[in-house]
Amino acid sequence: MKNIITRGFALALVLTAGMAIGAQPLELAPNAPDRYTVVKGDTLWDISGRFLSKPWRWPEIWELNREQIRNPHLIYPGDIVVLDRSGASPRLRLSRLVGSGGSGADASGLPVERRQPQTRVEMLERDPVPTIDSTAIEPFLNRPLIVGEKELAANPRIVATQDGRVYLGRGDLAYARGIADDTVREWHVYRQAKPLLDPDTRKPIAWEALFVGSARLEKSGDPATLRITSMTEEIGVGDRLMPSEPPKPFSYVPRPPAGEVDGRILAVYRGVTQIGRNNVVAVNAGGGAGVEPGNVLAIHQRGRLVVDRETKEQLRLPDEAVGHLLVFRVFDNISYGLIMDASQSISVGDVVTNP
Known part of the structure; x- marks a missing residue:
């Protein structure tokens, strides 16, 4: 089956009121190209990083509205991304070379290839460019991560x-x-959940389930018989079961949160102490705080406590920016994010805020 797409030379999108970050001008990346041809394996984050020093300001330079941010299937391998510097603020456009026509240059000297709107025929299986390389987060998109305290006793074991x-x-x-x-035939197996503690009160605010494998129901009954189909750790008596969920694709455009976020890193998945790029972390800001999938959060190393030798006062040094994370799954009080960049080691307890 084929999909018929009718498009003009350039794709221009309209920015919804209130989506812009404010008066801060967009800062282009050093040596930003005038145009770039998208290839298989590119991500929205990679492409925006070629043009912007701050990739999470992607919606502004593309002038995306809210609906397009939630479903950004706009770019495909073979598309040409053009940087338009002619206006007061830089803008990106898509150019697709279909048909034939003349060529020339615009007022800025940028080559322009003149094309008439035409019909393009494409196979449906051609995949759009994803937000990020999904291999790092796929295991977390449909597996149990946060469970309620009452769920622990109710789940099969x-x-x-x-x-x-x-x-x-x-x-x-x-x-x-x-x-x-x-x-229900397919089940996830997880280890008894551990509490995620509030960094200040040290009280549990959620319970994190550790995924250890998958199983398929072969015979119902009490007890029921299941066959282990995959595993990440040994599975044994006492481990719990949750119904397997269908995959949840991640296709949100990177962007800052709509409101102010002030949180902390609670844990890193599988318990390492030093955190770096491509690690998955849990933060104590979720849907209740306005956090959404696709939000980018800045990570700040919390300032150390020191004592002024003269006054004997205890002071906390300023927080230092050390990296960014991209939120990909959100619960009421907890969000999970992928570390996108880190200038130095990140630790549990570090602060997350608006970028």
């Missing part, structure tokens, strides 16, 4: 293993109690 083994591997059988709906 593994009560026995094949041949009484201590741990199970791929292809082994597990026996579980509590599976009431035998129409």
